[in-house]
Amino acid sequence: MSRIGFIGLGAMGGAMAGNLLDAGFELHVWNRTSAKVDELAARGATRAPDPATAVEPGGIVITMLADDRALEEVTLGERGFLERLGPGGAHVSMSTISPHLARRLARRHAERGSRYVGAPVFGRPEMAAARKLWIAVAGESAAKERVRPILNVLGQGVYDFGEDPSAAHVVKLGGNFLIAAAIESLGESAALLRKSGVDPAAFMRMLTETLFACPLYQSYGRLIVEERYAPAGFRLALGLKDAELVLQAASASAAPMPFGDAIRRRFLTAVARGRGDLDWAAIALGASEDAGLVTRAVSGATPPREE
Ligand code: NAP
Helix, strand or coil, rough: CCEEEEEEEHHHHHHHHHHHHHHEEEEEEEEECHHHHHHHHHCCCCECCCCHHHHHCEEEEECCCHHHHHHHHHHHHHCCCHHHHCCCCCCEECCCCCCHHHHHHHHHHHHHCCEEEEEEECHHHHHCCCCCCCEECCCCHHHHHHHHHHHHHEEEEEEECCCHHHHHHHHHHHHHHHHHHHHHHHHHHHHHHHCCCCHHHHHHHHHHHHHCHHHHHHHHHHHHHHHCCCCCCEEEHHHHHHHHHHHHHHHHHHCCCCCHHHHHHHHHHHHCCCCCCCCCCHHHHHHHCCCCCCCCCCCCCCCCCCC
């Protein structure tokens, strides 16, 4: 089976790369913090000294990095892979990034004869490990066909949004806005219940077994009721990044998102209170604090205010 470059072995990328190895793909991997490569190297992946060396001319490279800056650096930077990937190459870009950067990278790839495929994912690290991601894909048809077997290994479903690669990234931002709005509303309703002396766990059980019986409300409802925010599945600091990307995309397309504004403020406040490394569900602590409730101490967070 052909060799693939894989760049970015964080909570998501590490699990995804491991699945590709298990499926028989030969991997050449690079991560900024080299120690994170050790486990995959022990399982047969080849360690690349820099992003450019991780790719083969005309080959396929996958990126799963924190944000726009990181992706720009590994693609276009001094040690970036764009030039080496060259004609016939395909870049499968799976991070949550701005549609604007996706369009810019797609143009740069086209100039070199390579293709940019947007393929951001829904699902937390445990879903990545279980190959249960949901993937939104967009890009040139032939390039999408070529990378499809890889996406099929990584996820349980792939949804196609056409030829403009930025479309997949808009889908991801719209989806993350929905998730963050659900977290905020779960946090506010849990605070209401607690403040009224009603067991929020019983409330959550009723609603998530009936009208809101979907995985998202069930899993975040549990985290919020139990105030279980560490270790993070998705770091709150990255949640702030996404809330900002949503608003940038909203401005660019003149689509006002008043809930989006409120959610961004929640994330910013949480980061300011030292919660950037907690799970992003920890924005729910904001609603609790607004209600004057004492929250249980959460490891890694600023100690809560005592009444
Ligand atoms: P993470 O654990 O924080 O990993 C981030 C990765 O980006 C690491 O490999 C990190 O390298 C690398 N990185 C950061 N800044 C860099 C830079 N300037 N140059 C080179 N590499 C850099 O994040 P994650 O949870 O895996 O998320 C990765 C992407 O998937 C993000 O765009 C996120 O929004 C998206 N996503 C996450 C989830 C989730 O539930 N976690 C779900 C769907 C989508 P180091 O190891 O050196 O820090």
